[in-house]
Amino acid sequence: MIKKTLYFGNPAYLSLRNAQLVIKLPEVEKCPSLPEAMKRQSEITKPIEDIGVVILDNKQITITSGAIEALLENNCALITCDSKSMPVGLMLPLYGNTTQNERFRKQLDASLPLKKQLWQQTIQAKINNQASSLSICINEDIKCMRIWANDVRSGDPDNLEARAAAFYWKTLFHDIENFTRDRDGIPPNNLLNYGYAILRAVIARSLVTSGLLPTLGIHHHNRYNAYCLADDIMEPYRPFIDRLVYQLYSENKMELTKEVKASLLSIPTIDVRISGKRSPLMIAASQTTASLYKCFSGESRKIIYPEF
Incomplete structure (x- = not known):
């Protein structure tokens, strides 16, 4: 599911009752012009077991300890946002596997050789x-990208990731003068930041569910980063996020x-292809992290990643 x-x-106001997340909207409850019948409908309940990601984007949200x-x-991954509505915090369970x-x-x-091989595949x-x-966004088949992908060696010592990225961003948003992928850069960097934050939460949640430490990466190792893996x-x-952002950009939606x-919050349900089958991104993420554990346990040497 x-x-x-x-x-x-x-x-x-978010609280817990009978394994349900109870959602109360104080603005509706206190509005004098609304009839009592509508005010009673201001309380909504959602089964806790059906929730995968919660995003809190308002300074006046109260959530009880029981609900958390x-x-x-x-x-569930719990995301908090800053005053600019950008995701700034992520809370995950300490354990997610028996x-x-x-x-x-x-x-x-x-081992280090295994990590290098996994990074090569990644x-x-x-x-x-x-x-x-x-190919999908600008209707062009870029052969050099395929060549670079085939040439990636264990650990990517030639840093083909960076070479491909520089070409990719220049080509994808070719009509934006001097566009570069920069967290603090011009739009649509803001949309990319938001989308990647949602994606990061989905992947981190899947890692915890698979019983893995999100902190210990196979390549990233910044000591200040709690989510290297x-x-x-x-x-x-x-x-997949880039394609969604490009669609928004092509519709002139830059803010x-x-x-x-709402479009970016659909990321967990984006349709991807993994192991030859169509699957929502959130389900695919679980398959990827499960395959990663099999690599760590010696059952496999290959991570399963999605394709378009």
Whole structure:
């Protein structure tokens, strides 16, 4: 079952009752012009087990400790946003698998050659998906991207990821003068930032569910980054976000309006192809992280990534 993504952009009071997330909207309750029947409908309930991601984007949201506990126990990712409505915090459960200790040990004991091979597969998948993204968005088959993907060696010592990325962004948004992918750059960087934050939460949640440490990466190792492994594994998924952002850009939607956010919040349900089958992105992420654990445990040598 696909878990739901809940977004709260207005004042709300979130609590727990009978394994249900109870959502109260104080603005509706206090409005004197509304009839009592409508005020009673201001309370909504959602089964906790159906929720995968919760996004809190308002300073006047109150959430009880009981609700937080229930959400985390059901492997929900809880995202908080700053004053600019950009995701700034991520809360995940400390455990998400019954054999947690064993899985942590397998991950910690992974050899450097294995990590380099996994990173090679990751970058090959990312560049191939970038090439597919360009083919869909600008209707051009970029052969050099496919060549670079095939040439990636163990650990990517030639840094073909960076070469491909520079070409990719220049080509994808070719009609924006001097466009570069920069977190603080010009639009549609703002849309990309938002989309990647949602994607990161989905991948981190899947890693925890698979019993893995999101902190311990196979390539990223910034000591200030609590989600290095999530940042590694999300790389081949990024082009799916890029395609969605390109669609919004082509419709001249460059600001984070409610409509644009609604489109970006659909990321967990984006249709991807994985292992020869169509699947929502959130389900595909679970397959990817499960295959990663099999690599750490010695059952496999290949991570399963999605394709277009």
